[in-house]
Amino acid sequence: MAQPAKGDAFVEFDRVQKSYDGETLVVKELNLTIAKGEFLTMLGPSGSGKTTCLMMLAGFETATHGEIRLDGRPINMVPPHKRGIGMVFQNYALFPHMTVNENLAFPLEVRGMGKAEREAKIRRALDMVQMGAFGNRRPAQLSGGQQQRIALARALVFEPQLVLMDEPLGALDKQLREHMQFEIKHLHESLGITVVYVTHDQSEALTMSDRIAVFNDGRIQQLAAPAELYEQPQNSFVAQFIGENNKLPGTVEGIEGGRATVRLATGELIDATPVNVTKQGQKTLVSIRPERIEFRPDLLPPGAHTIEAEVLEFIYMGDLFRTRLRVAGSDDFVIKNRNTTGQRRLMPGEKISIGWAPQDARALDPM
């Protein structure tokens, strides 16, 4: 797996396994190193083991096998309250019988901090999330977004080195969610804390993270920076899970000079970059992003193979045109074009030729 992006290892999962029932593994041999100051996102569908990993790190679940280290110190046997990890929960878990101030004072009180110091820290934390005026409210008197900010302030008020976030924006509406993504990102940058963030929302992961670990079936499928993950998925699960994706099943016809020729089931030849195919005759799934497909001949790279397509549907999305095509016998091939001046709008029933640069099509393992 990839090495940490920067600095020293701060959090380490060393061959960690987890089973709840002794029969199936929820987490299968997890190795993961997170650097100090890094924003790492665990992304995956529900049941992929990402939340379990977070809970093991927080101390609410015990690892069945393997070791988890925090700053070089094994923490498997350390109870959660001695780990000094801040955590933001999915439904915020603000204590309903306490005011905002009392909620924030709680972690400071249990650390035996004096009143004056507590108040100074609470003030600073509330100002940090622009909630300075809400100290005497109860959580029930706050909106979802405000509760989210308080939960964030509470997880940060005792100045932990590591903050875990378990789908913290899941309950917010789209606009607020996008706004909070940037705020969390900025807080992370200005405070220099390490953040481990769990989400199943890929756009959230792409927006915020230094690196993303894509989980599926109890394993990390790919660990990479957002751009690499989107543009160079290592296997068909990642290609499918991150962003929209067209897939064309076929057989490798030949590999030559970092370029593979793939023959589709319907007989057409296309170009692709071999990722995890090595020799002729292998089954493969070619993955192409909808926005990397061209239909105007003048924009195609010279010498590229083209393939016939029929327009089935044209959807106007504002900044984008989304066109559904029939390609190689399948009806769910999608291309996206920016709504620029002079962009042509395809009409349903129209017959076109499409093509792409070979590096944008990736020949992956068949699923």
Add this chain to the structure above:
Amino acid sequence: MADTTAAPLTTADGKPLKAALARAQSRARRRALLLVLPLLLFILVSFVLPIGELLKQSVENDYFTANMPRTVQWFQTHPAGTPPDEAAYAAVALDLKDGYTARTAPLAGTRVNYDMPGTRSLFTSTARKAAQMQPPYKDALLAADPKWGDPMLWATMRRVAPAISDDFYLAALDRTRDVNGNIVQVSQDQRIYIMLFMRTFGLAAAITFICFLMGYPVAHLLATLPLRKSNLLMILVLLPFWTSLLVRTTAWIVLLQREGVVNDILVWLGVVDNQHRLEMMYNQTGTIVAMTHILLPFMILPLYSVMRPIPPSYARAARSLGATSWTTFRRIYFPQTLPGIGAGSLLVFILAVGYYITPALVGGASGQLISNLIAFHLQNSLNWSLGSALAALLLVAVILLYWLYDRLVGIDKLKLG
């Protein structure tokens, strides 16, 4: 918006908005009233009226007033302290004569008997002779029974003459009026009610506390287990509800009596000597054990209903913020269960204060509660007024408690399920 205060709003065709709203809703309101009407009538007939009657009985008793009209008349025209003259004796004799024919003389005697034991037979026996009595009545009455000369008897009759009096409330609080009309405590050996009230409230508090101690962990277990397992356990909690109260109480007798299962086992184990078997039945211990068992579900159910929706993430959040598990319980979990504790405690306490059958069966002498005395007065001594006064005091005490709870905790925080 500004003109809303200036003129009342009207509908589009100029009718007042309020009237239109009332008309629009009247049908729904009428239907709602019809739906609750049967229950309303039921409560009125079976609850409000009997309690009203009870409260009336506790201050009004006309056994004497209705059946000795001439005597009452004499008391009204002669101030307290006047020695009975011939007219007074004549009034008594004629009233008793009428009472004998109407068979109401014993009733009047019963009323005097409440305050002065032994007088009921005096009234019945004198009434039998009253038919033949000739003036002067004073001599005739004294000849029938010399007790008629007792000033205490006359003082008592004067006191019971008005139909409405606070006598029964005084009696229920171990108080009475002396010859001069001052409120005094009754003699030492007759003071029972205050002691019984105290014992009732003490035992109820103890039972409530034990129910809380035992029910809280069970409710927590039920609330945190997976639903399938907790449903199974819930059946065990509810099982006693489906068994006859009598059977359960009798089962405790079998277990706890002197020759019972528990004592047998303790003797067999050598914990207690065969000669000194534990007395766990027919005393306060028996009452506490049996009532705790019977009332436990009333504590567990409200607690459970409050605990179930508390998400485990609160405890996790507290732990991640650095709190030990004890601090987490004390400062995060426990405060959130207070509405359940309040509801459960209030429910168990109020039920325990009025409990009758279990203490009657297993309480012996020392485990009797005030309700047993109320039942005694209603069924055996037939002093309904005193029984009503005791019951009314109990009602007042419970209402007071409810009010106190509302002031301290807030009744809106009560959560029964």
